[in-house]
Amino acid sequence: MTAQTMNVPAYAAPAAGAPLARTTIERRPVGASDVLIDVKYAGICHSDIHQARDGWGEGIFPMVPGHEIAGVVAEVGADVTRFNVGDRVGVGCMVDSCRECENCKAGLEQYCAQGNIQTYNALDKEGRPTYGGYSTRIVVDEAFTLRIPDGLSLDVAAPLLCAGITTYSPLAHWNAGPGKKVAVVGLGGLGHMxxxxxxxxxxxxxxxxxxxxxKDDGLRLGADHYYSTSDDATFEQLAGSLDLVVSTVSAPLPLDKYLGLLKTDGAFVNVGAPEEPVSLNLFSLILGRRSLAGSGIGGIQETQEMLDFCAEHGLGAEIELISADQINEAYERVLASDVRYRFVIDAGTI
Incomplete structure (x- = not known):
């Protein structure tokens, strides 16, 4: 095991809203249950931008974003049993949890009662800041490391560690399947998955x-129908017709209009997280026994299930591969909705 801390190249935001720049960060030694991963690809998630710019509250700086990580195992600790050097692996939005609460024991580490430890912009159990995937190497406990199936190339698999599981989890929980009418709000990084x-x-x-x-992209990716929400006729035409609506957008929506699209007992589930508060008339819920819900990522077991499902069905992300020196430009393009559909950083350029 690597007994010493490691200095590795990374891209970090030195302060809230500051451009990301190349730097060097310190990774912890490889412990008995740890896996050292050579990062090959890291996706850019809109939440990276929110956090690097303090959109969701005060962050920890310098901040190395990135929670869509795909790479190869370079070293394993003495007690590691699930992985070997050379294995293809991934890391998502969390790298630890209390492992003892009811949710953790149920495989819902994402809802850990003590709060899970995020891959970046958090403190680990030793009080050290966590740094994400915009780096060349990362050390993660094997319990929070995912196996990437051979059927997925690492570049298109990286975004699945957030965009894939963030959408798979609510679709599975609310029983999307044959006979169900499901709508996706927004065709971006999350929406396309x-x-x-x-x-x-x-x-x-x-x-x-x-x-x-x-529209052409949406139909190619698997949509049966495609409507514009800027046209009021859309809400009239689809009123009361949908079982499930999954909103992937990070801007406030007129919730009453969207809730009107649901059948009785339908659910509107938010996975996009606007920085601003939202409001609604509760009669939009009461009159149709409708549900307004939120959903985070998935637990480790469900994330592995998602990866296996995506490999079985050939569902990699649609990506634009970039070099690390394009990160700041990519952030601006994400905000302008100018990406189809996920930027992925080639970690070899860091």
Whole structure:
């Protein structure tokens, strides 16, 4: 085992809102239950931008974002049993939890009662700041390391560690499948995976987007229908017709209009997280016994299930591969919705 801390190259935001720049960070020694991973690819998630710019509250700086990590095992600790050097692995949004609460014992580490430890912008159990995947190496406990199936190339697998599981989890929980009408709000990094996964699950899939400019893409990815939400006729035409709506957008929506799309007992589930508060008229829920819900990522077991499902159905992310010196430009393009559909950093360029 590596007994010493390691200095590795990374890209970090030195302060809230500051451009990311190349730097060197310290990784902890490889412990008995740890896996040392050579990062090959790291996806850029909109939540990286929120956190690097203090959009969700005060962050820990310098901050190395990145929780869509795909790589290869370089070293394993003495007690590691699930992985060997050379294995293809992934790391998602969390790297530890209390492991003792009811949720953790149920495989719901993402809802750990003590709060899970995030891959970056958090403190580990030793009080050290965590640093994410915009780096060349990372040390992770094997219990929070995922196996990437051979059927997925590492570059298109990386975004599955957040975008894939964030959409798979609610689709599975609310039973998307044959006979269910599912709508996805927004065709971006999360939305395009929601469409692919819901289609593979057998649901009838509708995309609700601000415009029709991505309609051809949406239909190609598996949508059966595609509507513009800027057209009020959309809400009239689809009123009371949907079983499940999954919103992937990170801007406030007119919730009453969207809740009106649901059948009785339908659910509107938020996976996008706006920085601003939202409001609604509770009669939008009461009159149709509808549900307004939220969903985070998945637990480790469910994340592995998602990876296996995506490999079985050939569901890699649609990506644009970039070099590390393009990260700041990529952030601006994400904010402008100018990516189809996920930026992935080639960690070899860090």
């Amino acid at each position: 929601a469409v692919k996964i819901a289609h593979a699950m057998g649901a009838e899939v509708t995309v609700l987007s601000q415009s029709l400019r991505k």
